[in-house]
Amino acid sequence: MENSQSKPAQPQKKSETATSSAQPKSAFEGKPSGTPVMQSFSTPKKAASPVMVLFILVLMAAFGVGTGYGVASMSSAKPGEKSALPNALNPNAPAKGETYGSDDTAAYKDTAEGVLKEGGIEGEGQYHLERPGGESQYVYMTSSTVDLSKFIDKKIKVWGATQTAQTAGWLMDVGKVEVQ
Numbered sequence: 372m373e374n375s376q377s378k379p380a381q382p383q384k385k386s387e388t389a390t391s392s393a394q395p396k397s398a399f400e401g402k403p404s405g406t407p408v409m410q411s412f413s414t415p416k417k418a419a420s421p422v423m424v425l426f427i428l429v430l431m432a433a434f435g436v437g438t439g440y441g442v443a444s445m446s447s448a449k450p451g452e453k454s455a456l457p458n459a460l461n462p463n464a465p466a467k468g469e470t471y472g473s474d475d476t477a478a479y480k481d482t483a484e485g486v487l488k489e490g491g492i493e494g495e496g497q498y499h500l501e502r503p504g505g506e507s508q509y510v511y512m513t514s515s516t517v518d519l520s521k522f523i524d525k526k527i528k529v530w531g532a533t534q535t536a537q538t539a540g541w542l543m544d545v546g547k548v549e550v551q
Contacts, residue, residue, distance in 0.1 A: 465521050465548075468549070469549070470547065471548045474547065479545075480530070481532060481533050482528060482530050483531075483541075483543065484502070485500035485510065487519065487523055488501055491513075491539070494538075496512050498513070500512060500529065511539040511540075513534075514546070522548055522550065525550055526551040529543065529545045529548050531543035
């Protein structure tokens with residue numbers, strides 16, 4: 372017994388080998404099976420042909436031009452033209468009693484009333500205000516503050532600053548408009 376205690380025990384190789392061969396191998400050991408575990412989903416990419424790219428660009432440009440033309444032809448009347456809609460149905464028509472423009476009465480202290488018409492006189496003014504008394508009483512107007520084209524053929528009251536004129540009897544820079 373003493374001899375058996377003093378000698379270190381040596382493992383038996385035969386029993387280990389027998390045990391390991393009896394255990395099943397893991398999925399990662401040995402030869403792979405016929406079907407791979409992970410599939411490749413990516414396909415090789417083909418380069419786009421220059422003819423196809425050019426065709427698509429021309430097609431996009433044609434659709435863009437067509438869309439722009441369609442939108443432009445459907446839009447409302449241009450400035451200076453009468454709207455196709457009567458004022459009662461036109462949501463952009465100025466309403467009676469509404470005021471547009473600046474409230475700076477110190478800068479725009481002159482006033483006039485009448486019906487706004489398009490056209491100046493000999494290059495002075497873009498519009499004129501027709502008042503009782505004929506052409507000698509017209510007020511020729513321009514404005515950098517208010518879009519006067521919205522008020523054509525409407526009775527309005529304007530506030531503005533009188534400008535020096537060569538031909539017009541009264542030339543005004545309009546700053547405020549009230550629809551009458």
